């Protein structure tokens with residue numbers, strides 16, 4: 064499809080081109096940029112509503128700042144499509160998130176305009192402060208450092224840690240722009256959200272704010288210095304608001320706003336003023352997620368990352384899937400937790416800001432007093448779960464595998480050392496796909512299996528996920544005090560008929576799926592389905608035994624003795640990093656027990672694997688069915704049946 068670029072946008076490739084235009088042309092630039100994002104995302108996919116919401120902010124920032132000399136950091140980065148388009152990637156934008164194409168997030172190696180690589184939220188304030196302090200150290204006083212952070216991202220501890228420090232560095236040239244649209248992926252939650260609404264709607268506050276901005280305007284005309292203006296502003300604000308202290312001001316961050324984030328003229332004027340205001344400061348900008356595309360404004364969660372859509376009708380196109388009626392693993396989780404909770408009153412569910420992504424929203428709807436969204440706060444989610452577990456609750460704490468990285472200390476210190484049987488459901492384990500390396504759940508097998516008091520399991524299909532969830536909440540498991548990690552991937556499973564009655568699985572018990580004579584393949588989790596396909600191709604050339612390990616910890620030792628006593632060639636397959644994963648665990652077992660089979664491990668190698676469709680990444684790393692077949696053929700097994 065031919066996508067046109069608009070009269071002004073077609074000549075803008077870099078911010079220097081934007082700066083050649085008159086201020087009154089910025090309206091048109093915004094209009095054209097917004098349309099370009101709509102056109103592109105409708106046919107190529109990706110995140111959507113967040114970028115539409117910051118079109119004006121993006122244009123204003125690149126018009127006013129001197130990027131890339133000035134440092135501009137987009138928190139999370141899912142809203143940075145406009146930034147990418149204005150900074151040299153317009154003509155490549157059709158490759159966004161596609162295998163071999165540009166990343167969906169700012170990335171240092173992709174562009175000098177991407178000051179900091181992002182993907183996980185709430186890093187921008189600390190990173191920008193670090194840059195500001197670095198510039199101070201280097202004597203680069205002219206440089207601006209700007210962090211654009213959403214109201215959702217602001218709920219994380221890391222953002223608070225950054226603000227706490229920033230407020231004590233009086234000479235740091237740091238501007239935090241709070242992009243407040245009252246949304247995370249789902250509606251934003253928590254007391255901070257209420258506070259932001261309060262300062263946005265408070266009549267007293269806004270009256271004072273208007274007076275202050277007027278004052279600022281008048282004083283500029285008289286050529287007063289920014290420092291003088293700020294002093295007046297602060298006096299006016301503090302005098303009038305004694306009874307209503309401002310949270311950010313209390314942290315010594317000068318607070319400005321709230322202002323309309325879709326008023327490009329005002330944004331340009333304010334950002335120009337901000338450049339001359341010294342020290343750490345925060346500008347509160349109000350925006351609408353999905354701005355300018357009606358369906359996205361109306362259902363902001365659905366349009367966070369809608370997939371392909373018809374831009375005229377707003378109809379979201381359905382994905383073609385191999386197993387048309389197989390459910391997503393996340394939905395099996397969502398329905399199964401409700402089913403279990405109906406029988407077990409001790410069950411509760413926790414998600415840090417991913418109700419839709421994890422499908423915990425099914426339980427939040429069915430049992431609102433037993434399922435909780437705690438905001439983007441993975442560390443808190445884990446320790447909260449630990450606290451609940453001390454009171455005898457069976458807590459399913461559902462966190463995407465890669466976001467769990469942030470809560471590692473809490474898993475060790477607050478859960479495992481304290482013998483608390485929290486149930487960690489790690490969704491998006493293995494390759495996340497188009498989100499790329501920031502989101503791949505590559506490391507959890509390795510980082511979970513080394514913790515005492517932690518069981519690590521992965522279901523090969525939907526039925527297995529249900530049975531593992533059933534095991535985790537059982538009285539006998541909960542009484543043991545061990546935590547459990549259940550890891551499963553993004554996307555659909557393989558069992559259209561998945562709602563089977565629960566059956567018992569014993570902790571640490573794997574299963575033999577198929578006998579064989581030439582070699583054994585040991586799989587962990589859904590990679591077992593690729594092994595099944597590979598074996599269909601390999602037989603009768605090779606006689607292959609297949610074991611589904613189910614547990615990376617504890618290992619099924621009886622099963623492994625059987626394997627190593629019988630087979631000289633063993634292949635392990637996992638959707639996780641090879642360093643320290645289940646293949647490593649099996650090697651440890653082999654050496655510890657004096658076996659000496661030839662073991663080939665398949666999984667994610669020790670390098671960053673970029674973005675692409677999951678199947679492309681499995682193929683790249685050689686653990687799709689084809690890769691497994693090739694590995695078997697390369698083993699040169701003597702005396703096999705062929």
Ligand SMILES: Cc1ncc(C[n+]2csc(CCOP(=O)(O)OP(=O)(O)O)c2C)c(N)n1
Pocket residue numbers: 113116139141142182183184212213214215216217244246247248352415416417439441466469
């Ligand atoms: C540590 C971490 N947890 C969760 C996510 C998933 N996530 C991506 S965007 C988002 C919502 C962010 O909300 P906000 O910062 O307000 O940005 P908006 O989408 O509203 O522009 C969430 C929860 C993430 N990227 N990083």
Ligand SMILES: CC(=O)[C@@H](O)[C@H](O)COP(=O)(O)O
Pocket residue numbers: 139141182248368420491495498553
């Ligand atoms: C930016 C971000 O972190 C989320 O939007 C993430 O892309 C969601 O991933 P899923 O699409 O797998 O839920």
Ligand SMILES: [Mg+2]
Pocket residue numbers: 213214215216242243244245246247251
């Ligand atoms: Mg938001």
